[in-house]
Amino acid sequence: MTSWALVTGATAGIGESFSRLLASKKYNIVLVARDLPRLQERAQGLEAKYGVKTHVIQADLATDDGSLKVEKYIADNQIDVLINNAGFGTSKAFTMSTLEIEQQLLDVLVRTPMRLMHVALPLMKERNQGVIINVSSVAGYIAGGSYSASKSYLTVLSESLHTELAATNVKVSALCPGFTRTEFHQRGKMSMKALPNFMWLNSDRLVEQSWKDALKGEAVSVPGWQYKLLVFVVQTLPRSIVRKVGMNLRAKQRK
Helix, strand or coil: CCCEEEEECCCCHHHHHHHHHHHHCCCEEEEEECCHHHHHHHHHHHHHHHCCCEEEEECCCCCHHHHHHHHHHHHHCCCCEEEECCCCCCCCCCCCCCHHHHHHHHHHHHHHHHHHHHHHHHHHHHHCCEEEEEECCHHHHCCCHHHHHHHHHHHHHHHHHHHHCCCCCEEEEEECCCCECCCHHHHCCCCCCCCCHHHCECHHHHHHHHHHHHHHCCCEECCCHHHHHHHHHHHHCCHHHHHHHHHHHHHHHCC
16 A cells, blocks of 8 residues: 655755655655745655655645644545654744744644644554654753743653554654754754854754654654763753753854
């Protein structure tokens, strides 16, 4: 039977890497993003290179209509792999940001992944098969505004679902990358000039690692030795220090 994977934020960065990886493994791909011409271009490229089928869904996941459009598709079609990757970033401090931006961030990073999983998981449980990877972040381990809080939610929910579904063949994993060379930081107007080269990750490599970890049954995947070390240190330090580091990092990104 033909298998389908659905990837949100599929036209660039980590989502685009997941689309190519899964297509190379002969999954047909449902690509979700806002930019229709780019969606169509990516879909045509996957079909031409990998010989798979594709379907595009133009949706703004910061809106109720956008989320509902994808929820309905998952409910009506068999999805074997769900990659919750759509991103949203802002360089502004919480008290300087607008309520609209904060709400959009919450909708994209928390509301939509939760809703898509809530639709997909009962169907996967019924078939006793499926993979969900939630693209979280090592930022979830620090204290850096709504972004960190949202990623912490996604990681913890993934861990919870991983435990809840341990007796099934449904796998849920959180991918927690560090800084990755994508369009994300430019879109969020974040300054990354001070970050040394060795802290940057390659999107294709971390996605390949995440997929292997998910299939092995890992609840959380942290690619890169530098970020494994960072997470270990952050979990060891007093939270008072972690809070200061998080706020200092956010302040540097605003410069």
